[in-house]
Amino acid sequence: MTKILLSLHALAAVLTIGPVAVAASMFPKALRHLHSAPGASGALAGLRTLHRICRIYAGVAIVVPLFGLAAASSLGVLGSGWLITSIILTTAAAAILGLLILPAQESALTAAQAPDAGPDVHLPTTRLAMLTGVFNLLWATVTVLMIVRPGSTTGA
Numbered sequence: 001m002t003k004i005l006l007s008l009h010a011l012a013a014v015l016t017i018g019p020v021a022v023a024a025s026m027f028p029k030a031l032r033h034l035h036s037a038p039g040a041s042g043a044l045a046g047l048r049t050l051h052r053i054c055r056i057y058a059g060v061a062i063v064v065p066l067f068g069l070a071a072a073s074s075l076g077v078l079g080s081g082w083l084i085t086s087i088i089l090t091t092a093a094a095a096i097l098g099l100l101i102l103p104a105q106e107s108a109l110t111a112a113q114a115p116d117a118g119p120d121v122h123l124p125t126t127r128l129a130m131l132t133g134v135f136n137l138l139w140a141t142v143t144v145l146m147i148v149r150p151g152s153t154t155g156a
Contacts, residue, residue: 002074009067013143016061021136023053024101028129031108044112051105058097065090086145093138096131104128 027050034043065087072078108124 005067005071005074009071012064012067016057016064017139020054020057023050024132026050027105028125031125034112047109051109055102082145082150086142089138089142093135096135100131
């Protein structure tokens with residue numbers, strides 16, 4: 001059962017967090033493109049799609065920690081430092097996504113759809129790109145912790 005839970009945890013992470021990381025990373029550049037070429041018909045639709053991917057996959061990604069906690073319980077490692085650190089980093093990444101990135105994307109979409117939308121989006125897109133970079137860095141760190149598992153007695 002442990003191998004099944006670990007497999008489900010890894011698959012869920014790849015299939016849900018990967019798309020969010022990519023779509024969130026693409027959003028600031030697509031937003032800059034929209035403002036540099038306001039007549040581009042597909043640019044706004046592309047932004048909406050990227051935001052939808054982030055929002056929907058973020059909601060589905062709740063299964064990642066659920067499978068992870070079930071696997072950790074099965075392995076008997078719930079008190080391990082690497083796991084507790086991973087949980088804290090995962091919580092921070094989820095907070096950045098849910099409280100900062102997704103609302104900033106929504107605001108950018110609302111502003112982009114306004115008829116009097118101004119061309120100065122440098123600051124919001126820079127901040128959004130930075131937040132996305134932090135989000136991705138947190139997930140990369142969690143991934144390394146899941147693989148390396150400092151102090152692990154499994155020999156991996």
